[in-house]
Amino acid sequence: MSVISREVHLVSRPEGMPEPENFSLVETEVGDPGSGEVLVQNLYMSVDPAMRPPLTNGQAKLDHVLGGSAIGRVIASKNESLPEGALVQGRYGFREYYVSDGEGLRAVETEGEPLTTHLHVLGSTGLTAWSGMLIVGKLQEEENVFVSAAAGAVGSVACQIAKIKNCRVAASCGSDDKVAFLKDELGVDYAFNYKTVGSIGRELHIGLPDGIDVYFDNVGGKHLDAACGQMRLWGRIPVCGMISAYNNKGARSEGVTTLSNMVYNRVTMQGFLVSDYNDLRDDFLADMRGWMAAGKLKYRETVNEGIENAAASLIGLLQGDNTGKMLVRLAPE
Amino acid sequence: MSVISREVHLVSRPEGMPEPENFSLVETEVGDPGSGEVLVQNLYMSVDPAMRPPLTNGQAKLDHVLGGSAIGRVIASKNESLPEGALVQGRYGFREYYVSDGEGLRAVETEGEPLTTHLHVLGSTGLTAWSGMLIVGKLQEEENVFVSAAAGAVGSVACQIAKIKNCRVAASCGSDDKVAFLKDELGVDYAFNYKTVGSIGRELHIGLPDGIDVYFDNVGGKHLDAACGQMRLWGRIPVCGMISAYNNKGARSEGVTTLSNMVYNRVTMQGFLVSDYNDLRDDFLADMRGWMAAGKLKYRETVNEGIENAAASLIGLLQGDNTGKMLVRLAPE
Numbered sequence: 001m002s003v004i005s006r007e008v009h010l011v012s013r014p015e016g017m018p019e020p021e022n023f024s025l026v027e028t029e030v031g032d033p034g035s036g037e038v039l040v041q042n043l044y045m046s047v048d049p050a051m052r053p054p055l056t057n058g059q060a061k062l063d064h065v066l067g068g069s070a071i072g073r074v075i076a077s078k079n080e081s082l083p084e085g086a087l088v089q090g091r092y093g094f095r096e097y098y099v100s101d102g103e104g105l106r107a108v109e110t111e112g113e114p115l116t117t118h119l120h121v122l123g124s125t126g127l128t129a130w131s132g133m134l135i136v137g138k139l140q141e142e143e144n145v146f147v148s149a150a151a152g153a154v155g156s157v158a159c160q161i162a163k164i165k166n167c168r169v170a171a172s173c174g175s176d177d178k179v180a181f182l183k184d185e186l187g188v189d190y191a192f193n194y195k196t197v198g199s200i201g202r203e204l205h206i207g208l209p210d211g212i213d214v215y216f217d218n219v220g221g222k223h224l225d226a227a228c229g230q231m232r233l234w235g236r237i238p239v240c241g242m243i244s245a246y247n248n249k250g251a252r253s254e255g256v257t258t259l260s261n262m263v264y265n266r267v268t269m270q271g272f273l274v275s276d277y278n279d280l281r282d283d284f285l286a287d288m289r290g291w292m293a294a295g296k297l298k299y300r301e302t303v304n305e306g307i308e309n310a311a312a313s314l315i316g317l318l319q320g321d322n323t324g325k326m327l328v329r330l331a332p333e
Numbered sequence: 334m335s336v337i338s339r340e341v342h343l344v345s346r347p348e349g350m351p352e353p354e355n356f357s358l359v360e361t362e363v364g365d366p367g368s369g370e371v372l373v374q375n376l377y378m379s380v381d382p383a384m385r386p387p388l389t390n391g392q393a394k395l396d397h398v399l400g401g402s403a404i405g406r407v408i409a410s411k412n413e414s415l416p417e418g419a420l421v422q423g424r425y426g427f428r429e430y431y432v433s434d435g436e437g438l439r440a441v442e443t444e445g446e447p448l449t450t451h452l453h454v455l456g457s458t459g460l461t462a463w464s465g466m467l468i469v470g471k472l473q474e475e476e477n478v479f480v481s482a483a484a485g486a487v488g489s490v491a492c493q494i495a496k497i498k499n500c501r502v503a504a505s506c507g508s509d510d511k512v513a514f515l516k517d518e519l520g521v522d523y524a525f526n527y528k529t530v531g532s533i534g535r536e537l538h539i540g541l542p543d544g545i546d547v548y549f550d551n552v553g554g555k556h557l558d559a560a561c562g563q564m565r566l567w568g569r570i571p572v573c574g575m576i577s578a579y580n581n582k583g584a585r586s587e588g589v590t591t592l593s594n595m596v597y598n599r600v601t602m603q604g605f606l607v608s609d610y611n612d613l614r615d616d617f618l619a620d621m622r623g624w625m626a627a628g629k630l631k632y633r634e635t636v637n638e639g640i641e642n643a644a645a646s647l648i649g650l651l652q653g654d655n656t657g658k659m660l661v662r663l664a665p666e
Contacts (some may be wrong), residue, residue, distance in 0.1 A: 053597070220592055229583075242593040250562075255588010259553055260575040262604030264386070269602045271595030 003039070005030045006307045007065040007095035013056050016247045017318060022055070023311035026065075030097045037101050038082045042072035043333055044303075045093035046119045047313045047326040048153065049218070052246040068093030069124055070330075071108055071115060082107065089118060096307055096330055111289065115333060120153050120325035121299050122288055124274050128240060129157035129216075130284045131277035136238035136270050137214045139165055144208045146170045146227055149218035150188065151178035153299075153325035154240060158216045159188050160297050167214075170207030172200065172223060174320040181323055185298055200226035211235075219244045221254035228267070229258035237269040247318065300324030336372070338363045339640045340398040340428035346389050349580045350651060355388070356644035359398075363430045370434050371415045375405035376666055377636075378426035379452045380646045380659040381486065382551070385579040401426030402457055403663075404441055404448060415440065422451060429640055429663055444622065448666060453486050453658035454632050455621055457607050461573060462490035462549075463617045464610035469571035469603050470547045472498055477541045479503045479560055482551035483521065484511035486632075486658035487573060491549045492521050493630050500547075503540030505533065505556060507653040514656055518631055533559035544568075552577045554587035561600070562591030570602040580651065633657030 006027055014022045033039045046069040054060040060067070070093040074086045079102050082088060087108040092098045108118050120126060132154075133139045145162040149155045150171030159182065162169045170190040171182045182191035190207030197203050204212065204226055211232035217224055220242030228237065245253035261267065277284075291297040302322040304313045310328045317326045339360055347355045366372045379402040387393035393400070403426040407419045412435050415421060420441040425431045441451050453459060465487075466472045478495040482488045483504030492515065495502045502521040506512060507528050515524035523540030530536050537545065537559055544565040550557055553575030561570065578586035594600065610617075624630040635655040637646045643661045650659045 053593075224592065225588075239592070239595050241596055245590075245593045250591075251593040252590040253592060255558075255590050256592060257578075257585040257588050258583075259557065259572070259586060259589060259602075260386075260578045260584040262572050262602065263574055263606065264604070266604050266606060266609065268604075269592075269595065271597070271599050271601075273596065273599060276599065 002029055002031045003097050004028070005095055005097035008307065008310050009063055009065055010055060010060050011063060013062070014247075015056075015249065018052070018055060018247075018315050020311060020315070025308055025311075030099055033076050033078050033099050036079050037099050038074045038079050038088075038105075039076040039097065039099050040072040040088060040092070040105075041075050041097050042070045042092065042095065042330040044116055044119055045070040045310065045328045045330060046123075046125070047310070047317050047328060048125065049241050049243045049246065049317065051314055052243070052318060053251055057251070066094040067091050069119060071119060072098075087115065089123070094307075094310055113292065116301060116303075116325075116327060117299070119327060120301070121157060121292070121297060122285060125153040125325060126157050126288055127277060127281060127284050128274040129154045129161060130287065131274060131280060132216055132238040132240050132272060133158050133161045133214070135277060135280070136272045137216060137236045139167070139214055141166050143167045143213035144210055144232070145214045145216070146172075146204060146208060146212050147216045147218075148172045148194075148223045148227075149243060150191065151181055151323050152218065153322075155216070155218055156182075156186060156299065156324055157297070159186050160291075162214075163187050164291060164296050168208060170204060172203070172219075178323055181300070194223070201229065204230050214238070216240060217242070221245060221256070225254070225256045225258055228256060228269075229261050231261055231265055231267045233265045235265060235267045237267065239269060239271040243318070301327055303327045303329055305329050335362055335364045336430050337361070338428055338430035341640065341643050342396055342398055343388060343393050344396060346395070347580075348389075348582065351385070351388060351580075351644075351648050353644060353648070358641055358644075363432055366409050366411050366432050369412050370432050371407045371412050371421075371438075372409040372430065372432050373405040373421060373425070373438075374408050374430050375403045375425065375428065375663040377449055377452055378403040378643065378661050378663060379456075379458070380643070380650050380661060381458065382574050382576045382579065382650065384647055385576070385651060386584055390584070399427040400424050402452060404451060420448065422456070427640075427643055446625065449634060449636070449658075449660060450632070452660060453634070454490060454625070454630060455618060458486040458658060459490050459621055460610060460614060460617050461607040462487045462494060463620065464607060464613060465549055465571040465573050465605060466491050466494045466547070468610060468613070469605045470549060470569045472500070472547055474499050476500045476546035477543055477565070478547045478549070479505075479537060479541060479545050480521075480549045480551075481505045481527075481556045481560075482576060483524070484514055484656050485551065486655075488549070488551055489515075489519060489632065489657055490630070492519050493624075495547075496520050497624060497629050501541060503537060505536070505552075511656055514633070527556070534562065537563050547571070549573060550575070554578060554589070558587070558589045558591055561589060561602075562594050564594055564598055564600045566598045568598060568600045570600065572602060572604040576651070634660055636660045636662055638662050
């Protein structure tokens with residue numbers, strides 16, 4: 001039962017913001033699964049900021065299908081541990097079908113929650129926020145917290161974890177609608193649209209007048225420059241990403257000039273990747289499911305339709321089109 | 334037996350490099366020690382980069398004597414634990430005599446080494462390098478290490494600790510004489526004069542072609558910008574100081590644009606102050622005395638004479654006049 005799969009290839013490396021011409025949609029024939037293999041039809045794929053750097057730094061190969069997290073259903077199986085009908089998650093995004101020997105695939109076990117949540121609040125996006133805040137950031141009760149790109153998939157979970165820990169939370173985002181979402185739905189204490197305010201530093205002085213204990217950095221550049229200068233004694237800066245730099249040459253951010261405050265206040269800044277915290281997934285899921293059941297954890301999704309819109313979705317994400325998690329639906333559940 | 338003491342006051346706050354006019358030499362009468370007190374005559378005082386920020390940030394009071402580490406001799410005592418003749422160390426620099434109730438004073442116990450070493454390799458300067466490298470920087474055997482301001486008091490100890498741990502060491506400094514000192518006396522593997530090279534980044538590529546595991550940062554700005562982009566997986570940046578920023582408004586450094594590498598390579602940058610590691614002083618002294626006895630730890634001193642040259646010595650230090658530790662001798666031993 002070979003199938004025709006459409007998949008997104010990188011055909012040229014973007015300088016600056018990616019353009020549709022950097023990608024092409026290619027049809028390829030996917031054969032029958034061999035012994036020990038499965039044929040999977042993808043249902044949903046994730047679109048996230050971490051996909052940008054590989055387009056330029058060489059990790060993504062030219063004329064080759066892109067990667068990224070996706071959830072699919074096994075539609076033909078010669079692997080006992082992954083029977084037909086099983087839902088599986090792996091790093092096979094940006095394509096409609098694939099054959100795998102099961103290496104790197106994980107069975108998705110839902111407990112009544114929507115399947116898509118396993119690509120965000122209950123998936124790597126959520127684990128990113130959870131490990132960044134609680135493990136890297138060592139968040140304590142009632143601290144003062146700043147989150148940038150706060151209306152995005154990771155940021156919105158980070159804000160809510162801080163609120164669950166009774167922290168005061170200031171949050172930045174890129175539109176007035178997102179400001180309303182952060183205040184009204186997520187309950188952050190102070191939210192601002194960084195594109196329209198005069199100075200991020202002044203907003204932080206207003207929102208967190210006693211300074212910042214934890215800055216969850218998704219952005220780098222001007223955000224980090226403003227936040228670093230206002231870090232309190234023993235402050236922590238878990239660096240999840242630097243989306244402001246991803247479209248610049250060499251992934252260079254705007255210059256950060258306030259790092260000397262790290263000495264006086266013994267601040268720790270630490271970059272991290274979610275893949276380093278996979279061994280904590282059970283603890284993470286227990287926390288998150290508990291908070292969801294208690295109504296303390298909300299989310300939004302921005303869902304586009306069809307593999308033909310996958311590249312445009314990534315470009316849209318990098319331009320801030322999404323509130324909450326950006327997904328592409330590749331087939332009906 | 335009251336005495337006349339000369340002391341250095343801050344009379345105006347410098348913008349940029351301090352000028353002689355920012356300071357004045359003031360005579361003051363120091364009275365007899367009361368019950369429980371001692372009268373101390375200072376012998377040597379330390380001059381170090383950490384003295385610069387307080388001149389501007391308000392920690393140093395106007396029309397008030399400056400502080401800083403000094404070693405003196407008790408010349409009159411009404412305190413049993415600090416008898417006449419005892420050598421004591423405390424935060425009473427920039428003056429010739431003082432009265433103290435002993436709070437914050439520590440008896441100096443030499444074991445044959447020169448007294449001045451307790452103001453550098455066996456004092457806070459040495460503890461700064463030791464704790465920064467081994468505790469904050471978690472230095473391991475045979476790593477790749479970069480030290481900036483490497484010919485200074487802290488930097489030269491940091492380089493030698495790294496060599497003792499069999500690391501490959503690249504070092505930057507501000508003169509060709511210092512390059513020779515680093516290579517020929519301290520045995521660093523690659524040294525360069527940052528003022529005359531085309532690019533710090535290119536020097537680091539040559540000196541540490543496999544990248545950097547630990548960057549001991551004394552400088553910030555362009556040094557940090559170059560080093561951060563070349564940090565290896567799980568690299569550490571203990572930030573001891575940012576002397577390049579101290580003479581700028583708000584202690585702002587030149588912009589650092591390479592921080593996104595911290596995410597990909599999970600780099601940790603941590604500011605620290607030596608005062609947080611005083612409880613490790615015994616471990617530190619045991620290490621340092623062992624290395625000195627084995628001939629593995631060398632030092633240089635730049636010693637100026639007289640309280641009347643104390644302010645000029647601080648200005649000279651900030652201009653890089655010293656190799657090794659900058660001291661002022663205030664009275665003969």
